[in-house]
Amino acid sequence: MSSNQAPPRHYVSNTTESIQLFRWPWLEALSKVYWWVPLLVYVPLIVALTVLTTQGGLGVLELAGWIAAGLLVWSLTEYLLHRFVFHYHPRSDWGKRLHFLMHGVHHDYPSDAMRLVMPPSVSVPLAMLFYALFVWILQPLWAEALMAGFAIGYLIYDLSHYALHHAQFRNDSWLYRLKRHHMRHHYADPSRGFGVSSPLWDHVFGSAERRRSR
Numbered sequence: 001m002s003s004n005q006a007p008p009r010h011y012v013s014n015t016t017e018s019i020q021l022f023r024w025p026w027l028e029a030l031s032k033v034y035w036w037v038p039l040l041v042y043v044p045l046i047v048a049l050t051v052l053t054t055q056g057g058l059g060v061l062e063l064a065g066w067i068a069a070g071l072l073v074w075s076l077t078e079y080l081l082h083r084f085v086f087h088y089h090p091r092s093d094w095g096k097r098l099h100f101l102m103h104g105v106h107h108d109y110p111s112d113a114m115r116l117v118m119p120p121s122v123s124v125p126l127a128m129l130f131y132a133l134f135v136w137i138l139q140p141l142w143a144e145a146l147m148a149g150f151a152i153g154y155l156i157y158d159l160s161h162y163a164l165h166h167a168q169f170r171n172d173s174w175l176y177r178l179k180r181h182h183m184r185h186h187y188a189d190p191s192r193g194f195g196v197s198s199p200l201w202d203h204v205f206g207s208a209e210r211r212r213s214r
Contacts, residue, residue, distance in 0.1 A: 005051050018112045021101060030121040032114035034111045035162040041047070042151045045110075046129075049148040065147050071148020078128075079201035083194040108118050110186050114164055117158040120212075129149065157197040184209055 022028040053063055086103035090096055100108075106115055125133035130150060160178070169176040178199070185193035192209055195202045202208040 016111045016113060017109065018114050019105070019109060021105065030119055033117055033119040035117050035159065036112070037120065038117055038123065038155055038158045039110040041124065041154050042127075046148050046151050046155075049144045049151070051143050053145045056144075057139050058115070058145060066142055066145030067149035067152065070073070070146040070151075071156075073146065074150045074153025074157070075195070075198050076201060078197060079195050079205075082196065083207065086192070087190065107186065107190065110165060113162070113166060116142045123154070127154075153197070160197045181209070 018032070020028060021031050045130070048061070051065075054060075058066075089100065090099055106112070127147075127150075129144070131147050134146050134150075137143070138146065160181075163175070164179045164182045167175075167179075169179060178197075181199050181202075182196055183194055189209065191200070192207050193202055195206055199208060
């Protein structure tokens with residue numbers, strides 16, 4: 001079995017129940033988050049980064065270009081994390097436990113509204129690491145603009161993930177097709193369809209849903 005191929009599914013809850021993951025209440029609280037919390041954390045960050053770059057002399061078109069690049073970088077990061085980190089299936093007991101905490105719980109309890117967006121206790125350290133990487137590669141103004149786009153992409157991912165699990169869309173809409181793409185990942189074939197906010201990279205890397213003959 002390849003590292004990104006899901007094992008046979010044994011349990012999926014169709015209720016909104018939320019199981020306890022940690023013994024300590026404070027740690028359990030950190031593992032749950034309302035869908036609107038990332039907005040409180042990252043909208044001020046995006047605004048601050050945008051203001052800093054414009055005050056630093058970055059032009060509107062250049063800023064827009066770097067933000068677009070950040071969106072693209074995020075969409076690729078989202079895909080790679082989901083496919084190769086969240087769907088890596090270790091063999092050791094502690095690895096299996098870690099995998100369940102990171103992503104397995106979401107596949108077993110996909111309607112748990114409190115575990116559909118990434119808690120800031122995880123997303124903020126990751127954002128700091130990516131920002132440090134951008135600063136290391138690029139000059140500061142470009143890194144700040146890229147990070148603004150990256151954070152916008154992350155917000156789109158978090159909010160769309162929540163909506164795909166808890167909202168209904170018109171059958172002819174793009175959001176309906178995106179929801180169908182994600183639900184098939186959950187309920188039909190977890191080894192395909194890793195893009196959440198966009199199926200772009202699934203088509204690029206050949207992990208899109210296989211077309212069935214009539």
